[in-house]
Amino acid sequence: MGSLIARGSATLHSIPFIADILARPAARQLLRYAFAGLCVTQLAALVYSAVVLLLSAHPLFANAVSTAFGLCAGYLVHSRWSFAVDGAGGEGLQVARFLTASFVAFLINSFWVWLLVMILHLPALAPVPMMMLVTPWISFLLNRYWVFKAA
Numbered sequence: 635m636g637s638l639i640a641r642g643s644a645t646l647h648s649i650p651f652i653a654d655i656l657a658r659p660a661a662r663q664l665l666r667y668a669f670a671g672l673c674v675t676q677l678a679a680l681v682y683s684a685v686v687l688l689l690s691a692h693p694l695f696a697n698a699v700s701t702a703f704g705l706c707a708g709y710l711v712h713s714r715w716s717f718a719v720d721g722a723g724g725e726g727l728q729v730a731r732f733l734t735a736s737f738v739a740f741l742i743n744s745f746w747v748w749l750l751v752m753i754l755h756l757p758a759l760a761p762v763p764m765m766m767l768v769t770p771w772i773s774f775l776l777n778r779y780w781v782f783k784a785a
Contacts, residue, residue: 663717663778670711671770678704679762686758693747693758701740708736717782728781735776742769 655661678700685696709732713725746761746769754760 660778664774666716666718667712667774667777670716671708671774674704674708674711675766675770677707679766682762682765683759693751693761694744696758697740697743697747697761701736701743705733705736708732712777713782717777731781732777735773735781738776739769739773742772 656665681703682693682696682700685691685699686693689696691699709729713728713732743761743765746764750756750760750764751758
């Protein structure tokens with residue numbers, strides 16, 4: 635019983651620590667980015683999967699189509715909510731940087747498709763986990779520190 639109380643006490647003492655972390659702008663941005671990015675990534679993965687499975691399209695073509703969908707949804711949600719910038723520096727420059735960062739993400743996702751489907755001859759859906767788990771971290775860093783400039 636004493637260990638349960640001690641364990642509960644330790645948990646209660648860690649709440650201020652979590653609150654301190656969440657008070658940081660980068661942590662809040664990461665949480666917003668993770669939630670919004672998960673939704674955008676799910677949309678892109680759904681589009682990729684639909685184009686490959688329903689239209690029997692080439693996986694690299696499906697990646698391009700899913701990237702276009704993700705680009706539109708991603709810019710809207712990240713510029714307006716995830717990074718919530720005030721517009722200083724001009725939206726035109728911001729859009730150009732976002733397109734460049736998205737192109738980098740597109741190249742990374744194309745690499746996953748090329749490596750896993752074209753070279754290793756895995757199923758067309760094999761790149762989806764890498765697209766959903768690896769590429770978003772690179773995109774977060776580019777968006778936070780270059781596209782939307784860290785606060």
